[in-house]
Amino acid sequence: MNKFFRILEVIWLITAIGCACVAVYFLIIKDSDSALYFVFVFIIASIMFLLRRHQRVNQDKINQPQQKK
Numbered sequence: 001m002n003k004f005f006r007i008l009e010v011i012w013l014i015t016a017i018g019c020a021c022v023a024v025y026f027l028i029i030k031d032s033d034s035a036l037y038f039v040f041v042f043i044i045a046s047i048m049f050l051l052r053r054h055q056r057v058n059q060d061k062i063n064q065p066q067q068k069k
Contacts, residue, residue, distance in 0.1 A: 002063070005056035012052055016045035 019042040026035035 002056065002059060005052060005059060009049060009052040009056060012045050012049035016042055016049055019045060 019038045023035045023038035023042060026032075026038065
């Protein structure tokens with residue numbers, strides 16, 4: 001299950017980085033209205049990344065005492 005949480009964490013991180021890059025590109029090349037959509041997706045992806053990381057760390061703490069037995 002830890003692999004699954006780690007994969008989801010990486011997917012959200014890649015999504016956040018990609019949307020940030022596209023938002024900057026649209027701000028430089030095109031208008032800011034196009035970039036606004038990617039800024040919102042960047043914010044959501046960043047929040048989801050932080051939530052998944054927190055969930056994985058908590059799951060590791062729960063599983064750690066069980067693995068020592």
